[in-house]
Amino acid sequence: MKKNILFILLLGIVSACSSPQAEKVDYTVLTDEERLEIAKEIAQNTIIVDGHMDLPFRMYNMGHHMRGEVFDFMSRSDQGNIDYVRAKEGGVDAPFMAIYIPASYQETGGAKGLADTLIMMVERMINTWPDKLAFARSPEEIESNFKKGLLSLPMGIENAAAIEDDLSNVAYFYNKGIRYMTLTHGKDNLVGDSSYDDAETHGGLSEFGKDVVKEMNRLGMIVDVSHVTDKTFFDVAEVSKAPVVATHSSVRAFTPGFERNVSDEIIQKIAEKNGMVMITFGGSFLDQAYSDANSAIREHVQEWLKENNLSYRDEKAQEYIRAYSADKKPTVHVSKVVDHIDHVVKLVGIDHVGLGSDFDGVGDTLPEGLKDASMYPNIIAELLKRGYSKEDVEKICYKNFFRVWKDVEAVAGK
Known part of the structure; x- marks a missing residue:
């Protein structure tokens, strides 16, 4: 009997894809098991973009590049939160590889060199397994890779310290495939102030920072406002002609006083600019x-x-x-991630929210049911349980992000 119910529901899903009126499926009346089966099906057949994963820096810390070896991304591992096997199981198709520059490099120098090394390591993986992995520099490339069954590895820089004090490095990194840049990380830098730093060096975005944001707009590089102070954010919102994204931030209403998460006022401003918040999974961000x-x-x-x-x-x-x-x-449960999604949806609507796990960047603080890249179906199942439609799920998984990205490209085109 169960198989029949599933078959009918899956038919419903397939027909819903072809005809907007056909979606009459009420996922809320199903059992958890039935919902999870459907969630797995949706995960496999829908593009899932994740705004932020710290795999490159984890690889760097393991030192393979020093020995000229390629990190074994293809085998299932019990280390970290992602490898090819777990990514495929979870249906994630375009996890953004964070080219992460620790704030210490702002003092010691070498930030651009580290960024180059991390980019090279991602390139080397893709070149080693071209039948499994692919570059992704646009929504169209991700769609094309998805149709071919390839896992896309788009890239974003985390910490604009990577450009050092040279504006022309923004274009340099754009040409290397970088499609977003997180303006700060753990400390204030030349661009602006960090939410983790009390110094308020610039009182927001610096003059150089304003030029950086304008240059990103000109090139079509997404401005990532995770990690910045509120003042920096509002400066960015004023300067940027394109939508802005928080690629891995959760909702401050659940963690009062934690400036690293976004306030309701910021969420509203992001939505006003047609951008989005990509909810991050670390326990301390959620609860x-x-x-x-x-x-x-x-x-x-x-x-x-x-x-x-x-x-x-x-x-x-x-x-x-x-x-x-x-x-x-x-214990923090996967449902907590969906509480944060709910909050954004109730505040500004379904079009301004997505997923940004911060896998490989938050250690052992991940929720139950969301420990690694194989577990995205658990988020989808929870969304279905709360009455989100398949169309809603697709918006959260990729359609919102593609809209924002295309908007950013359109601003650059002008």
Whole structure:
């Protein structure tokens, strides 16, 4: 009987694709198992774009490039949050590879060199497995790759420190395939102020930063407002002629005082500019109680490391941290991600929200049911459970992002 129900529902899904009137399926009346089956089907047949994954920096830290080796992306791994097998299982088709520049490079120099290295590592993966992976520099390229069954690896720079103090580097990176740039990271930089830094060096966007935003508009590079202060954001909103995106930020209403998440006022301004917020998955972004517990653990661990003269990386420290923190954090569930999506939808509508996991960037803080790239169907199932339609799901998975990206390209075309 169950198979029959599924068959009828899947027929409903297929026919809904061809005729807008045909979608009469009420997913809310199904069992969780039935919904998950349909969610898996949708995930496989719908393009899923993820705004931000830190795989390149994880690869860099493993040092393969130093030995001239290519990182083994093809085998299932129990390390990190993504590999080819888990990506395919979860139906993710275009995870943006973050070319991440730690703020320390702003002091030491070498930011552009690191960006070049990380880009080269992504290129090397794609060139090693051209039958599985592909470059993606536009929505059309992602669609074409999807039809061929290829996993697209579009790229975005995280931390405009990568351009150093030279405006012409924006075009340099655009020509290397970079399609968005996160303006700051953990500290204020030459472009603007970071939400993690209290210095307020520029009181928002610097003069150089304004030129950078204009140059990004001119080229068709998306301006990413994750990690900036509120003042910086509103400066960007004023300067940018194109829509802006928060590629990996969640909703501040759930984490009051956490400037790294976006406020309702910011969400409204992003929507007004026809942009979007891509909800990120880390527990501390999603849930205040989790964030508080995490901070308390971190403080205790730092003290303990000092007393025992150890560093985070020491095996003894790792064991202690695991044991100490095992039962001290509340459980955060995948449904919490959908709470954040709901909030944006109720505030500004379905057209301004997407997914930006921050996989490989948030350690072991991911929610139950969302530990790696194989688990996107759990988000889709939760959306269906709450009455979102298949069309809504497609908007969240890729259509909103494609609209924004095309808008950014259109502004550049002018």
